[in-house]
Structures are given as C-alpha cells and as structure tokens.
Amino acid sequence: MLHSGGKRLTKQRQLALDVLQESAEHLDAEAVYARAKARDPKISIATIYRTLALLKEAGLVEENRLGEEHAHFEATRSTPHYHFTCLRCGRVIEFDTPQVQEAIQSFCTREKIQLVSVQLLLSGYCALCRREEE
Amino acid sequence: MLHSGGKRLTKQRQLALDVLQESAEHLDAEAVYARAKARDPKISIATIYRTLALLKEAGLVEENRLGEEHAHFEATRSTPHYHFTCLRCGRVIEFDTPQVQEAIQSFCTREKIQLVSVQLLLSGYCALCRREEE
DNA sequence: TTACCTGCAAAGGGTTTGCACTTTG
DNA sequence: CAAAGTGCAAACCCTTTGCAGGTAA
Numbered sequence: 001m002l003h004s005g006g007k008r009l010t011k012q013r014q015l016a017l018d019v020l021q022e023s024a025e026h027l028d029a030e031a032v033y034a035r036a037k038a039r040d041p042k043i044s045i046a047t048i049y050r051t052l053a054l055l056k057e058a059g060l061v062e063e064n065r066l067g068e069e070h071a072h073f074e075a076t077r078s079t080p081h082y083h084f085t086c087l088r089c090g091r092v093i094e095f096d097t098p099q100v101q102e103a104i105q106s107f108c109t110r111e112k113i114q115l116v117s118v119q120l121l122l123s124g125y126c127a128l129c130r131r132e133e134e
Numbered sequence: 135m136l137h138s139g140g141k142r143l144t145k146q147r148q149l150a151l152d153v154l155q156e157s158a159e160h161l162d163a164e165a166v167y168a169r170a171k172a173r174d175p176k177i178s179i180a181t182i183y184r185t186l187a188l189l190k191e192a193g194l195v196e197e198n199r200l201g202e203e204h205a206h207f208e209a210t211r212s213t214p215h216y217h218f219t220c221l222r223c224g225r226v227i228e229f230d231t232p233q234v235q236e237a238i239q240s241f242c243t244r245e246k247i248q249l250v251s252v253q254l255l256l257s258g259y260c261a262l263c264r265r266e267e268e
Numbered sequence: 269t270t271a272c273c274t275g276c277a278a279a280g281g282g283t284t285t286g287c288a289c290t291t292t293g
Numbered sequence: 294c295a296a297a298g299t300g301c302a303a304a305c306c307c308t309t310t311g312c313a314g315g316t317a318a
Contacts, residue, residue: 008272010274012274030307046276046277071308093247095241097237103231107256111229113264116257119253119255122242123249123250124247127246142292142296144292146298162282177299178299179300180285183282205283
C-alpha cells in the first residue's frame with residue numbers, strides 16, 4: 001500500500017498509524033505526537049505532520065476539521081460517516097445515512113465528478129447542552 | 135439584527151457585508167479586504183476579520199473551508215447548499231438536495247440536537263480535470 | 269549503496285490581540 | 294459622554310521546510 005510509490009514503511013510511520021488505529025477518538029496532530037512520543041521519545045512533530053499527509057494520501061487516514069478548529073485525524077474505516085460537533089461541550093457524534101450517500105452519488109454522476117473525499121460536518125448544541133428558547 | 139446585542143452598524147461592517155452580498159464567489163478574508171479597501175482605503179484587515187466573525191455570529195455570513203485551504207465566506211442565502219471543490223483546477227460547484235436536508239433533519243431530531251450549521255464538502259476531480267484510470 | 273526519511277530549529281501564513289485613538293448611539 | 298469599534302503592529306498557533314545526519318531496501 002505504501003510501497004507503491006517507493007515509500008518506505010519506517011517505524012515512525014507504522015507508529016503513527018498504530019496510534020490512530022488504536023484510538024476511538026479523533027486526534028489532532030499534537031495528540032498523535034504525544035501518544036507516539038510515549039513509545040518513541042525521539043519522534044518529532046515534523047515527522048508526525050509529514051506522516052499524516054502521507055497516510056492521508058495513501059487513503060489510510062482521513063482528515064477533518066471538527067468545530068472550527070485545527071485539523072483532526074482518524075484511521076479510515078470501511079463505512080463512510082459524518083460528524084456533529086457540539087459548540088458548547090465539544091462532544092462529537094458520528095452518524096451515517098444511506099440517503100446522503102445516494103444524494104452525493106447522484107450529484108457526482110450527473111456532474112461527471114470523480115469523488116475523492118466527503119466531509120459532512122454539523123455543528124450546534126447536543127441534547128445536554130441545548131438551551132431551550134430563552 | 136446586529137443591534138440586538140448592542141452592536142453598532144458601522145460603515146466598515148456595512149461595507150464588508152455589501153462586498154459579500156455583491157459577490158457571487160466565495161471570498162477569503164484577503165479578498166474581502168481587497169474589495170473593501172477599494173472603497174474605503176483606511177479599512178484594516180483586522181476589522182475585516184472581526185467583522186466576518188460578527189456577521190457569522192449574526193447569521194448573515196457563512197464560513198466554509200473549501201479545499202483544504204484557509205477560510206472562505208459567503209453571504210447567507212435562503213436555501214442551504216453544499217460544495218464540491220476540484221482538487222486540480224479549484225473550481226467550486228454548488229449543489230443542493232432535499233435528501234441531504236431530510237437525513238440531517240432526522241438525525242437531529244433523533245439526537246435532540248439544536249442545529250446551528252451544516253457544511254457538506256466534496257472534493258475530487260471535475261468533469262474537465264478527471265483522469266480516466268491511467 | 270543510495271534514495272528516502274528523520275530531527276531540529278527556523279520560517280511561514282492565516283488569524284487574533286493589545287493599545288491608544290475614533291466613532292456611534 | 295460612555296461604550297463600542299477601528300487601525301496598527303506585534304503576537305499567536307498550527308503547519309511546513311531547509312538542512313545535515315540517519316536508515317530502509
């Protein structure tokens with residue numbers, strides 16, 4: 001998979017991928033760095049960024065911008081899914097619906113688009129944080 | 135609308151909103167600044183950023199991150215719409231589908247979510263830029 | 269062996285902020 | 294007149310890059 005482009009599978013790259021695949025959450029570069037560093041104290045944040053870009057290009061990792069913040073990453077999963085972020089507590093809820101898939105599919109067919117990535121991000125207030133009309 | 139929170143309607147704010155409402159494209163802060171500056175040479179980029187944040191909060195302007203780049207802004211329109219960005223030529227195609235709306239609606243109802251914003255961003259290659267399997 | 273990769277530290281670029289001055293309401 | 298907003302320039306923060314020394318294949 002990585003080898004296709006003359007890319008090497010170094011221990012740093014394996015480590016970054018492991019960190020993401022073992023995590024249920026969406027980690028930002030700093031968080032991946034922290035977890036990787038716990039197992040390889042020599043690893044640098046520059047390598048983390050370079051590796052994340054590489055893994056993303058290889059399709060092994062997806063980048064999304066939750067909230068309005070900086071980038072977050074997660075290991076690619078078999079089924080596509082979308083995100084909701086609570087503006088108050090920061091909780092992220094994932095969801096998936098075939099309707100969205102179908103709508104996107106038909107748009108791409110109609111426009112002759114070759115789809116590479118899909119990001120659907122909702123934001124607002126979750127059940128616990130919402131304020132009823134005050 | 136702005137007045138609700140003791141906010142003032144200054145000429146700079148009006149100008150920034152005008153710029154966005156008159157533009158068909160998605161402008162980034164720098165572009166809004168350039169166009170505003172043409173009419174008010176004294177305006178500063180800091181005011182543009184502060185104003186964009188304010189207008190967004192007021193619901194008059196929407197922010198989206200097209201491509202993977204920095205923020206772009208557009209005046210809020212009556213109907214929600216989504217974006218596709220071509221990774222090669224940068225072209226942005228807008229689209230809308232009730233299916234997506236419905237799916238989002240039902241997710242929010244189920245999760246008791248108070249929705250504030252929706253961003254659906256597709257990326258890939260447009261009809262003109264796609265490379266058939268090489 | 270040799271292209272590719274890493275760590276370090278410095279640079280980059282979009283965005284935000286502190287402060288003194290101006291303006292709106 | 295008081296509170297809010299502006300312009301300027303410096304600060305910020307996430308991310309990228311140049312380079313000299315390592316390392317996978």
